Amino acid sequence: MRKSIATVSVSGTLTDKLAAVAAAGFDGVEIFENDLLTCPLPPEEIRLRAADLGLTIDMYQPLRDVEAMPVLDVRRVERKFDLMRRLGADLLLVCSNVSPLAVDSDELAAEHLRLLASRAAEHGIRIAYEALAWGRHVNEYLRAWRIVHLADHPNLGTCLDSFHILSRGSDPIGIEAIPGEKIFFLQLSDAPLLAMDVLQWSRHHRCFPGQGNFDVAGLVRHALTAGYSGPLSLEVFNDHFRQADAGRIARDGMRSLIALEQGLQGLAHPAVPMGFAFAELGGTGSSQGGGSLVAALSALGFERAGAHPTKPVELWAQGGARLLLHDTAADRPEQADGPALIAIGLDSPDPAGAVKHAESLLSPVLPRERTPQEAPLDAVAAPDGTEIFFCDTAWLGDFAPATTAPHERADLTHIDHVALTQPPHYFDEAALFYRTVLGLRPQESLELPDPYGLLRSRAMSSGGDVRMVLNLAQVGAGDTPWQHIALAARDLTATARRLHAEHPGLLLPIPANYYDDLEARHDVDPALRELGILYDRDEDGEFLHLYTVTIGRVFFEIVQRVGGYQGYGAVNAPIRLAVQHAGSH
Numbered sequence: 001m002r003k004s005i006a007t008v009s010v011s012g013t014l015t016d017k018l019a020a021v022a023a024a025g026f027d028g029v030e031i032f033e034n035d036l037l038t039c040p041l042p043p044e045e046i047r048l049r050a051a052d053l054g055l056t057i058d059m060y061q062p063l064r065d066v067e068a069m070p071v072l073d074v075r076r077v078e079r080k081f082d083l084m085r086r087l088g089a090d091l092l093l094v095c096s097n098v099s100p101l102a103v104d105s106d107e108l109a110a111e112h113l114r115l116l117a118s119r120a121a122e123h124g125i126r127i128a129y130e131a132l133a134w135g136r137h138v139n140e141y142l143r144a145w146r147i148v149h150l151a152d153h154p155n156l157g158t159c160l161d162s163f164h165i166l167s168r169g170s171d172p173i174g175i176e177a178i179p180g181e182k183i184f185f186l187q188l189s190d191a192p193l194l195a196m197d198v199l200q201w202s203r204h205h206r207c208f209p210g211q212g213n214f215d216v217a218g219l220v221r222h223a224l225t226a227g228y229s230g231p232l233s234l235e236v237f238n239d240h241f242r243q244a245d246a247g248r249i250a251r252d253g254m255r256s257l258i259a260l261e262q263g264l265q266g267l268a269h270p271a272v273p274m275g276f277a278f279a280e281l282g283g284t285g286s287s288q289g290g291g292s293l294v295a296a297l298s299a300l301g302f303e304r305a306g307a308h309p310t311k312p313v314e315l316w317a318q319g320g321a322r323l324l325l326h327d328t329a330a331d332r333p334e335q336a337d338g339p340a341l342i343a344i345g346l347d348s349p350d351p352a353g354a355v356k357h358a359e360s361l362l363s364p365v366l367p368r369e370r371t372p373q374e375a376p377l378d379a380v381a382a383p384d385g386t387e388i389f390f391c392d393t394a395w396l397g398d399f400a401p402a403t404t405a406p407h408e409r410a411d412l413t414h415i416d417h418v419a420l421t422q423p424p425h426y427f428d429e430a431a432l433f434y435r436t437v438l439g440l441r442p443q444e445s446l447e448l449p450d451p452y453g454l455l456r457s458r459a460m461s462s463g464g465d466v467r468m469v470l471n472l473a474q475v476g477a478g479d480t481p482w483q484h485i486a487l488a489a490r491d492l493t494a495t496a497r498r499l500h501a502e503h504p505g506l507l508l509p510i511p512a513n514y515y516d517d518l519e520a521r522h523d524v525d526p527a528l529r530e531l532g533i534l535y536d537r538d539e540d541g542e543f544l545h546l547y548t549v550t551i552g553r554v555f556f557e558i559v560q561r562v563g564g565y566q567g568y569g570a571v572n573a574p575i576r577l578a579v580q581h582a583g584s585h
């Protein structure tokens with residue numbers, strides 16, 4: 001299907017916007033009136049610019065507060081028709097009246113729209129009537145359709161907007177009753193479920209399909225069943241998108257439409273990962289502060305299990321938890337601030353298929369130098385730059401085993417989850433990447449208090465052993481690009497006891513006030529207080545966890561899931577953040 005986007009969805013001047021959406025591969029644009037009014041170019045010039053970029057101007061929008069007024073202002077509308085002729089646009093969006101003066105009458109609205117449609121016909125223009133969710137009288141899509149039906153003019157149809165329909169909880173099945181040729185346009189956006197005024201929700205929190213909680217694909221399916229054959233057009237008002245790089249947001253919009261189409265075709269995700277093969281830390285050279293990392297890993301029970309024959313990379317392992325330590329002093333001197341998480345390896349049922357799928361969703365496949373002896377290992381870049389490797393087991397063979405005999409003790413069994421801090425404005429992009437490229441299922445976004453701001457956090461999981469947490473430092477929550485790796489312990493209390501005895505100072509101290517509150521809420525083992533273990537429970541089980549101090553830009557969490565607990569101890573995050581801040585100020 002043709003793909004379009006409203007210019008309001010991306011940042012910049014109108015000409016910047018056109019260039020960005022063309023580069024992302026869109027076929028057309030909806031020109032938002034404000035973008036045109038603020039553009040120094042005459043409409044004829046804008047038309048040429050779009051044509052040169054290979055973009056059609058699919059709609060000009062919006063015309064507000066025109067129908068069902070006590071007096072119809074035909075002159076204003078005629079001026080817009082003149083403008084549209086100069087612009088080369090032949091579809092005008094009229095959104096439902098929000099004026100207190102509007103008359104509550106379908107008949108009057110239909111009469112006005114019929115008259116406007118007949119004038120439009122003289123200019124070869126069509127009008128698409130859209131119900132805004134906060135329209136004064138018309139705020140339901142089926143009511144807008146009833147008015148269009150009543151007006152009964154070939155140049156008048158309806159515009160369906162997924163936000164207005166789904167935000168009100170209307171059942172989109174009713175779309176199937178609208179003749180496809182009367183659906184002149186289809187605007188798509190998603191949104192997180194928020195209990196707030198619908199206008200504010202719409203103007204600040206819309207996002208691309210797949211980033212929020214609406215079933216946008218289901219709505220599109222109804223429109224296609226009705227016989228809609230126009231473009232799928234993204235129309236997103238979002239505070240972050242407005243501030244972000246236009247090219248990057250446009251590309252992400254394109255990714256969301258490609259994923260939506262793949263979903264409509266019923267394509268199952270080809271390669272949902274089964275587990276973590278490894279996590280790779282860069283900046284681990286001795287000149288990069290790697291010594292303290294090695295000391296911490298040794299304390300945690302990791303051992304040097306192998307080394308890469310040609311690259312400055314060591315494999316450290318314990319049970320099924322594998323970490324690659326990469327001395328990047330030579331090739332990434334910018335990593336001067338110590339160890340940082342740079343890559344994640346995922347056990348994939350079909351690494352080649354996973355890379356092809358990632359490419360189909362516009363993810364950059366990373367070039368890789370390898371010798372003929374090395375196992376093929378393909379990686380794509382996640383939005384925050386973390387490299388994601390799709391692995392079978394062959395990669396392990398690249399590491400010459402260390403000569404020391406493996407340790408008996410394996411307190412830690414595997415990587416439970418990895419938490420990645422996202423760059424500002426690209427949080428939704430990351431959620432869409434992990435959902436569509438890796439097939440992980442997002443949970444709700446949480447807002448967690450931090451002493452200096454708020455942390456936004458969203459967990460994603462494969463439903464099996466791959467769990468990721470995306471964090472975003474929000475409103476001043478710090479310039480702390482901390483990533484962390486959570487390791488699963490067999491017996492966390494025993495591990496904590498050993499670490500306290502042998503490595504005092506490695507673990508984050510937890511305030512006694514926390515335990516006073518915890519013990520008031522739950523009947524817990526007194527050892528938790530003694531050992532600084534945090535605790536959570538839900539209907540399915542219990543969660544015990546603790547943290548190490550931060551080393552460079554990374555820290556470790558040790559967790560134990562008891563029963564079917566599926567969370568991440570989010571209730572305890574504010575405690576952890578406060579202690580970390582106290583330690584770094």
Ligand SMILES: O=C(O)c1ccc(O)c(O)c1
Pocket residue numbers: 061062093095130132161187202203235
């Ligand atoms: O927020 C608005 O005013 C607005 C304008 C035009 C649209 O198509 C829309 O969905 C919302």
Ligand SMILES: [Mg+2]
Pocket residue numbers: 130161187235
């Ligand atoms: Mg709309």
